[in-house]
Amino acid sequence: MDMYLLEQREQDVPESNDWLGARERDHVRTLNFLKRRADWRLGRWAAKCAIASLQNIPLHADLLATIQICPAPSGQPEVLLHGNPADVTISISHRSGVAICALAANSVRLGCDLEVVEPHSATFVADYFTPEEQELIERAATNDRWRLVAMLWSAKESALKALQEGLRRDTRSVVVKPATLSGGEAWSSIEVHSIEGECFRGWWRERDGGVQTVVADDFFSPPIQLQAPNSADQKSAVDAA
Numbered sequence: 001m002d003m004y005l006l007e008q009r010e011q012d013v014p015e016s017n018d019w020l021g022a023r024e025r026d027h028v029r030t031l032n033f034l035k036r037r038a039d040w041r042l043g044r045w046a047a048k049c050a051i052a053s054l055q056n057i058p059l060h061a062d063l064l065a066t067i068q069i070c071p072a073p074s075g076q077p078e079v080l081l082h083g084n085p086a087d088v089t090i091s092i093s094h095r096s097g098v099a100i101c102a103l104a105a106n107s108v109r110l111g112c113d114l115e116v117v118e119p120h121s122a123t124f125v126a127d128y129f130t131p132e133e134q135e136l137i138e139r140a141a142t143n144d145r146w147r148l149v150a151m152l153w154s155a156k157e158s159a160l161k162a163l164q165e166g167l168r169r170d171t172r173s174v175v176v177k178p179a180t181l182s183g184g185e186a187w188s189s190i191e192v193h194s195i196e197g198e199c200f201r202g203w204w205r206e207r208d209g210g211v212q213t214v215v216a217d218d219f220f221s222p223p224i225q226l227q228a229p230n231s232a233d234q235k236s237a238v239d240a241a
Contacts, residue, residue: 003104003214005112006050007207007221010038010097012228013045018061020044021068021080043092044069046099049228051079054103059228074164091161095210102214102223109200109217111161115154116210117147117163125149127173128156140181147183147211149189151204152176154213158193159200162215168190178204185210187222190215 017025024044031037037158047069048140049059057063069090072078079086089104102112116127126139140148155176160166163174179189192215194200202215203222214223 001104001106001108001216001218001220003102003110003216003220004050004054004222004226005100005102005212005214006046006053006226006228007098007100008042008046008049008228012049013038013042014061016042016061019048019064021065023070029239032158038241039094042097042099043094043101047077047079047090047092047101047103048093050090050103050226051086051102053226053228054088054105064136075166076161085104091158091214093157098208098210100212101227104216104220109162109164110215111158111163111200112212112214113152113154113157113161114207114210114212115157117150117206119146120149128153130172130175132175136181143180147206148181150211151178151183151213154211155190155192155202155204155215158202158213158215159194160201162217163194163198 009152031040048064048067051067052059066082066214069077070080077090077092079088079090079121089108089110090169091102091110093100093113096116100112100114102110102201104110118137125134135151137148156174159174175193177191183206185205189201190204192200200217201219204213
């Protein structure tokens with residue numbers, strides 16, 4: 001199975017909403033808080049760029065509007081093409097003006113997440129991590145500790161998305177098992193095991209002061225980086241449509 005990943009930033013998102021479908025435009029009107037609306041639009045833009053890149057759809061507003069990202073009953077994002085479910089699976093994450101979209105061209109339980117590397121309290125670690133994970137954190141060198149916390153938390157969030165439960169579920173019900181604790185831009189493998197015995201495999205990496213993770217219930221090689229046109233080309237194409 002091939003896995004794809006595309007990253008976008010707030011400045012990449014067009015100012016207009018012409019690239020959103022009818023249901024999406026209806027939803028964005030209900031988002032009264034500026035940050036929530038900006039995050040939602042950024043996530044949708046990243047997802048549409050990923051789908052368009054994979055399926056060779058030009059980045060024109062009228063064509064992007066035929067791609068709609070709507071919540072399934074589970075809350076997971078579902079892709080509709082011309083109103084019909086598409087045979088792709090996606091997961092979206094956004095944080096601090098950056099969004100990623102992981103995409104598989106088939107049906108799979110999938111989750112992705114990005115987190116900023118930042119300090120946390122001892123109470124946070126005790127409340128949300130298993131004893132096994134707490135031991136990993138305790139043994140980590142001081143300079144590596146918060147990167148490790150970000151990676152473990154991100155992997156948990158990815159697995160909980162793949163389980164279609166999110167943070168409604170106790171984060172200690174899944175245990176992260178990284179192959180290596182060393183970071184870097186290169187992908188490193190991880191496994192996340194649920195208390196029910198399920199295993200989600202995937203990858204993590206450091207990027208721009210943060211951590212990205214992608215997991216699924218099927219094995220895949222490190223995500224293939226999708227490339228969208230540069231921001232100026234994107235905005236020009238959408239605005240001209």
